[in-house]
Amino acid sequence: MNCLEFHRRSLAEPRCQESEFLRHKRDCTHCADFSLGVTQFDKSLTEALQVEVPNNLASRIILRQSLDAEGAQRTRKRRLYAWAASVLLALGLAGGWFMATRLPPVDRAVIARISEVPGSQVAAEQVPYDTLVRVLRTLGGELSGSLGEVSYASIYYIQDFPCGQLVLTGMKGPVNVLLMPGVYIENRRALRSKQWNGIIVPTANGSMAIVGEQGEVLDDVEQRVRSAVIWRL
Amino acid sequence: MGRKQTRFEALVHALSADLFRYAVWLCRDRSQAEDLVQETFLRAWRSLDTLRDEKAAKGWLITILRREHARQYERHVPIRDYEVDPDDLPGTGDNTSAEAAALRGAVANLSEDYREPLLLQNLGGYSCEEIAQLLGLSSGAVMTRLFRARQKLRAVLDGDENAASRELRI
Ligand SMILES: [Zn+2]
Numbered sequence: 396m397n398c399l400e401f402h403r404r405s406l407a408e409p410r411c412q413e414s415e416f417l418r419h420k421r422d423c424t425h426c427a428d429f430s431l432g433v434t435q436f437d438k439s440l441t442e443a444l445q446v447e448v449p450n451n452l453a454s455r456i457i458l459r460q461s462l463d464a465e466g467a468q469r470t471r472k473r474r475l476y477a478w479a480a481s482v483l484l485a486l487g488l489a490g491g492w493f494m495a496t497r498l499p500p501v502d503r504a505v506i507a508r509i510s511e512v513p514g515s516q517v518a519a520e521q522v523p524y525d526t527l528v529r530v531l532r533t534l535g536g537e538l539s540g541s542l543g544e545v546s547y548a549s550i551y552y553i554q555d556f557p558c559g560q561l562v563l564t565g566m567k568g569p570v571n572v573l574l575m576p577g578v579y580i581e582n583r584r585a586l587r588s589k590q591w592n593g594i595i596v597p598t599a600n601g602s603m604a605i606v607g608e609q610g611e612v613l614d615d616v617e618q619r620v621r622s623a624v625i626w627r628l
Numbered sequence: 629m630g631r632k633q634t635r636f637e638a639l640v641h642a643l644s645a646d647l648f649r650y651a652v653w654l655c656r657d658r659s660q661a662e663d664l665v666q667e668t669f670l671r672a673w674r675s676l677d678t679l680r681d682e683k684a685a686k687g688w689l690i691t692i693l694r695r696e697h698a699r700q701y702e703r704h705v706p707i708r709d710y711e712v713d714p715d716d717l718p719g720t721g722d723n724t725s726a727e728a729a730a731l732r733g734a735v736a737n738l739s740e741d742y743r744e745p746l747l748l749q750n751l752g753g754y755s756c757e758e759i760a761q762l763l764g765l766s767s768g769a770v771m772t773r774l775f776r777a778r779q780k781l782r783a784v785l786d787g788d789e790n791a792a793s794r795e796l797r798i
Contacts, residue, residue: 403720403771404775404776405775406775406778406779407756407775407778408749409755433778434780436781436782436785437778439727439731440731440735440750440781441750443727443728443731443732443735444732444747446649446658452644452645452662453640453641456640456661456666457637457640458643459669460669460673461664463670499640517654540732551633552630552633
């Protein structure tokens with residue numbers, strides 16, 4: 396490798412590790428200096444290329460995808476699932492056995508979701524109003540009041556129908572609210588978990604789970620959601 | 629949550645920021661870049677089953693993003709390749725020095741042929757062979773473009789378009 400080739404290579408691949416390249420750099424002071432200059436220049440270049448990434452980028456992508464996945468076919472399917480879910484849940488909960496069926500029991504689904512995306516780990520930034528409206532609309536809800544500070548809002552799926560996850564602010568910290576249209580339960584009940592304090596309550600079009608830290612005042616959050624969201628049946 | 633959904637969300641969390649950085653420099657516009665990334669992931673979702681190996685995900689997404697960018701670019705055919713004012717470029721991290729601003733301006737004004745390999749190498753951490761594969765070029769062609777891209781950038785910074793080529797005449 397001669398000096399000209401070295402310069403070309405150095406500009407094409409500043410961190411080249413080929414033996415010929417390294418040997419030339421070791422033996423030729425002029426090229427070693429040149430290479431050092433290029434490496435420093437490249438470091439500045441990398442720094443200059445850094446771009447601030449919008450905070451909610453990932454949740455916005457997931458929201459858009461979930462809205463796309465929602466279609467006319469899904470609406471038809473959803474009715475069927477809602478019916479199947481209510482029957483299976485009634486059976487499963489009353490009988491006290493775990494169902495080996497398409498739909499996991501509500502509790503298991505709620506705990507799984509919250510373990511996966513715990514409220515305390517999501518960005519502590521306010522969700523834009525438009526996003527919130529869109530998330531609720533996907534679930535058949537209209538925002539008609541204030542939910543207080545909402546730091547996370549996204550759509551996820553239990554089997555094939557969309558559910559929503561919101562993270563609101565409670566007395567003790569973040570409170571997860573899972574909105575589950577089509578998942579019907581008979582009565583309100585506590586959600587058993589060592590880490591969390593939670594309830595599952597019926598809503599006009601399904602159910603919702605509210606889960607906070609131990610000692611959280613869940614009734615307040617429930618009232619806040621009930622007065623701020625109107626469900627279409 | 630279904631397995632496909634879980635897999636998709638994992639990809640979004642792991643790679644959307646990288647893709648966004650790449651898109652910003654490809655589009656030279658933040659909001660256009662976000663649209664492009666959104667569209668890329670939407671397409672990725674629809675053909676997620678074709679992605680066999682998670683390790684190949686980033687390259688796969690970049691390929692989708694480039695294709696989508698080319699499609700959008702075709703749709704709104706620009707009258708001419710415009711000159712980008714460095715002040716219009718996206719706000720960046722900590723580096724607000726004059727040198728960084730000049731570099732950003734110079735990168736934005738590189739032609740796409742030169743800009744892309746440089747971004748893939750510098751932001752994406754890809755080797756020349758990998759870049760060649762992603763762009764459908766020979767690795768020799770990639771080397772030439774990378775060499776010329778840096779030559780141009782250095783010349784712009786030195787305030788002398790001919791500086792780099794002179795320097796090579798040793
Ligand atoms: Zn030399």
